Amino acid sequence: MSPKKKRQLIMFNGVIVLINILLFSNAFLGFALFTGTALTISVAWMSILGSVFAFIRVNSLIFKKDETRLLTKGIQSLEDCISVFEEVIHNGDVFDENIQKNIEQIKRFRRKHETIKDILLQKFSADEMSFQKFNDVLHEVEKIIYLNVRSILNKISAFDIEEYEEMQRYEFKGDEFSQEKKDIYNEYIEFVNSATNTNEDILLKLDKMLLEISRYNSLEDGDIKKLPAIIEMDELIKNANLYK
Structure with a gap:
């Protein structure tokens, strides 16, 4: 139970x-x-x-009562994701630590997003190409985090916590089916761990981008494309689009 x-x-x-x-x-x-x-x-x-x-x-x-439900039903934003995470946390299950991390990651992303935009608006006007380039990158990064978090919620929805906890409490027969079932559950857990780490890596890249932006008083469009943080972000966006 x-x-x-x-x-x-x-x-x-x-x-x-x-x-x-x-x-x-x-x-x-x-x-x-x-x-x-x-x-x-x-x-x-x-x-x-x-x-x-x-x-x-x-x-x-x-x-x-069937507790299995699609957690992503009706969510359209990162704020919706936080609401769902807060609803399913504190069940004492295997995903609680990662759920808390994802809530904090979304909040940190929002803070970094606003900080970067504020700094950009101090250096550029909203209609300049330089501002638009950075803003487009931020928009794409938000989409990646959102899709990543949705994938995490889908995995949590599909995970049968009751069966997993029963497997943890009792020794199952070492037959092929029992081992395969354990492997499947471990894949779910590993996916959520990996996706959470990916979010953390994205936030680190945002920190690098924030640092590079703060170093310059003016940047041309060609210079922006050469910034290491922008190159990393472009690569991240390109890879994410390949695996949608």
């Missing part, structure tokens, strides 16, 4: 227990099933029957 389902069960059943303590404890309302007024006896029986019905119904729904 996944940690999310465990929390749902604990919270719901805890509420049922608290309600019945409030109703039947002498320290609170002190209702009883066979003594008291007709109204209090009716309320007591309705509470018991309602609790039993709710316990059976809701617990069965939680157990049967």
Whole structure:
């Protein structure tokens, strides 16, 4: 059972227990099933029957609930990605550390993006070719990070955390199918690790670009294309477009 389902069960059943303590404890309302007024006896029986019905119904729904869903459904921006990441983190599963890293990476990218644009606008006007070149690079880099994060979310969606946790708890037979299944799960984990590291590499390249921009008071379009950071970014964009 996944940690999310465990929390749902604990919270719901805890509420049922608290309600019945409030109703039947002498320290609170002190209702009883066979003594008291007709109204209090009716309320007591309705509470018991309602609790039993709710316990059976809701617990069965939680157990049967299919937790697999497409996390990327409806997302259109990096901010949407953060919202989804924040929704699925703290489940205590294998991806939590990388999810937190991706949230921080998106926020850092936004800060760097704004800082670079502010510095560029101090050096160039918004309609200059030099500004447009840098701005185009930033736009393409944002697309790469967005697609990268979407891929991470897709992998997390497809990952069966319950089966993986069960495999971690118990020793599976060393047959071909069990080993192949382990290898598949390891590929999911390795992909998310690699994609997260790629995001970090992109942020490092942005730092280099920011440093190079701050060194110059004026740059011609030809000079911009020769900047090492721009060359690295162009190569990154070219490779990303090849593997879309």
